[in-house]
Structure formats: C-alpha cells, structure tokens
Amino acid sequence: xxxxxxxxxxxxxxxxxxxxxxxxxxxxxxxxxxxxxxxxxxxxxxxxxxxxxxxxxxxxxxxxxxxxxxxxxxxxxxxxxxxxxxxxxxxxxxxxxxxxxxxxxxxxxxxxxxxxxxxxxxxxxxxxxxxxxxxxxxxxxxxxxxxxxxxxxxxxxxxxxxxxxxxxxxxxxxxxxxxxxxxxxxxxxxxxxxxxxxxxxxxxxxxxxxxxxxx
Numbered sequence: 001x002x003x004x005x006x007x008x009x010x011x012x013x014x015x016x017x018x019x020x021x022x023x024x025x026x027x028x029x030x031x032x033x034x035x036x037x038x039x040x041x042x043x044x045x046x047x048x049x050x051x052x053x054x055x056x057x058x059x060x061x062x063x064x065x066x067x068x069x070x071x072x073x074x075x076x077x078x079x080x081x082x083x084x085x086x087x088x089x090x091x092x093x094x095x096x097x098x099x100x101x102x103x104x105x106x107x108x109x110x111x112x113x114x115x116x117x118x119x120x121x122x123x124x125x126x127x128x129x130x131x132x133x134x135x136x137x138x139x140x141x142x143x144x145x146x147x148x149x150x151x152x153x154x155x156x157x158x159x160x161x162x163x164x165x166x167x168x169x170x171x172x173x174x175x176x177x178x179x180x181x182x183x184x185x186x187x188x189x190x191x192x193x194x195x196x197x198x199x200x201x202x203x204x205x206x207x208x209x210x211x212x213x214x215x
Contacts, residue, residue, distance in 0.1 A: 076090075077176065085146060102187065115170060115171065123167050153170075161205075166201055
C-alpha cells in the first residue's frame with residue numbers, strides 16, 4: 001500500500017491540532033462555569049475543635065445549599081483588540097438586558113468607556129503577556145484601569161473594596177453579544193465622596209474576580 005503524501009499528513013495534523021484547541025476551550029469554559037456556580041454556595045460548616053475526651057455522638061453538618069444551576073448562567077466573553085487581555089463573565093441569573101453605563105468622567109469620555117457588571121457574577125481575566133499591560137489610576141486612585149500596552153484597549157477596571165477585588169468590564173470589548181441586548185445608561189459620579197464611591201462599587205461591581213497570567 002502506498003503511503004500518503006506529506007501534505008495529507010500535515011493536513012491531518014492541523015485538523016487534530018484544531019480539534020484539540022476546541023476541546024481545551026470548551027473544557028476551560030465548563031471549568032469556569034463550575035467555579036462560578038460554586039462561588040455562590042453557602043460557606044462550608046466548620047465544626048468545633050475535637051474534644052480531648054471520648055464522645056458517643058458526632059455533630060451533624062447542616063445541608064449545604066446546592067450550587068445555582070448552570071442553565072441560569074450566561075457566559076459573556078470579551079477581549080482587547082489584540083487579545084492580550086481577555087475575560088469571561090459568568091452572569092447569574094441570566095439577564096433580560098445588560099446595563100451599559102456610559103461614564104462621563106474625563107478618562108471615560110476620551111476612551112468611550114461604557115461599563116457593566118453583575119453583582120452576583122464571577123469574572124476571570126486572562127493576561128497573555130503581563131509585561132504588556134499597564135494599570136492607570138487617577139482622581140481618588142481607588143480604581144485601576146487595565147490598559148493593553150499593545151493595542152490601547154481597556155477591557156477591565158478593578159477596585160479593591162474592604163480587601164476584596166471587584167471589577168467592571170467594557171461592553172465595547174464584548175464578543176458575540178447582540179447589541180440590542182444592551183441598555184445604555186448615562187451616569188455621572190461628579191461630587192461623589194470616596195467612601196460613597198467604594199460603597200457603590202461594593203453593591204454593584206463583580207465581587208468574584210480572578211486573574212490568570214500567561215494564559
């Protein structure tokens with residue numbers, strides 16, 4: 001039997017590589033959705049320290065609340081222009097519409113900043129080359145705008161509130177989201193005190209934020 005040509009073998013190899021990439025992407029999305037659902041579980045019951053004397057009974061653990069069904073989640077993806085900064089936002093429950101807040105501050109006005117967040121969601125931000133990402137802060141210095149140094153896009157803004165990292169994402173960086181689903185809302189935070197600003201972020205920004213570098 002005659003062997004196949006080198007071109008045919010290369011074609012098969014490329015097809016296998018594409019299939020592997022698709023499987024890895026699907027597996028990554030599934031793992032992220034499981035983590036997002038688990039983030040909304042009730043905290044595990046912590047029993048008291050075991051006594052030094054023998055006992056004849058065991059404390060019964062309370063039943064843990066089941067994770068939110070994954071069908072109630074919607075996974076929103078986005079990225080900067082070159083793909084160095086990307087994100088996956090697990091929005092729960094799935095919204096009928098997505099608020100798109102057009103901020104009127106000087107930075108957002110110059111960059112066309114329109115932001116959204118889910119206060120019950122989870123966000124995973126992937127950074128391929130951390131050296132090509134800069135953080136920009138101004139005003140109160142309580143928010144970091146994550147700017148891709150290669151293409152100049154700002155997909156994510158983070159703020160640490162009471163020790164917890166929170167975030168909003170740019171709707172202009174969304175991929176595959178129907179624009180008709182967005183609900184534009186002009187907002188202005190002029191005159192807002194720093195305490196009020198942090199309290200607002202604690203109420204409305206995504207509370208579960210993870211950065212993955214070199215991905």
